[in-house]
Amino acid sequence: MLTRLRTLSLPLHGLATAGAFGLFQIARTRLDASYAASGYPVDYATGQLSFSAERLEGYYAVMTQAGTMAVYLRTQIIDFGFIASVLLLSALLGTLVSRAGGWARGLGLAAAMLGMAGAGFDALENLLSFVILTDPADIAPLMALTYSSGAAVKFALLTGAMGALALALLAAMGQGLRRLARRAV
Secondary structure (H helix, E strand, O other): OHHHHHOOOHHHHHHHHHHHHHHHHHHHHHHHHHHHHHOOOOOHHHHHOOOOHHHHHHHHHHHHHHOOHHHHHHHHHHHHHHHHHHHHHHHHHHHHHHOOOOHHHHHHHHHHHHHHHHHHHHHHHHHHHHHHOOOOOOOOHHHHHHHHHHHHHHHHHHHHHHHHHHHHHHHHHHHHHHHHHHHHO
16 A cells, blocks of 8 residues: 555645645544543543553543543544544655655655554554443453553554654655755756
8 A cells, every 4th residue: 555655646645645634633623622522531641541440440430420421432433533544644644755765765654654553553442442431430450451551552653653754854855955966066
């Protein structure tokens, strides 16, 4: 798939990437609004990385008492749209930057693959949250550990993707400067 994306015409590839970024922003905005409306008592990273059944049960108890668990469940469903946008943006942006060649090629493709893998772990984490939500007052410690471990891997992969993308952009800029210098001579 990544090889196919690299064969798109440059204008089409750029347009598709811009469109994916727009979809990402729309999905992020809707997800953030729904998350806030759910009344989840901590930020999502703190909640996802709790590694504790007791803490998760406490977070869910707050929403149960507030009557917002249905909103939180809807938020988990909305998150799948966000995950799809991350996957699409990762593939398109990584392959777009990889077109510069040189180091940018490998780094851009690495950014795409890491971002897509991160999106996969985000989907796995969401699926695990649905299992947890079947009985949010009695979460098995192993389930909480598995859920938080999936989130930790997700965050690590997405951080790696952003780092690889930043390096790919620097490499692409270096490639561009070298080409300009050769033309000037």
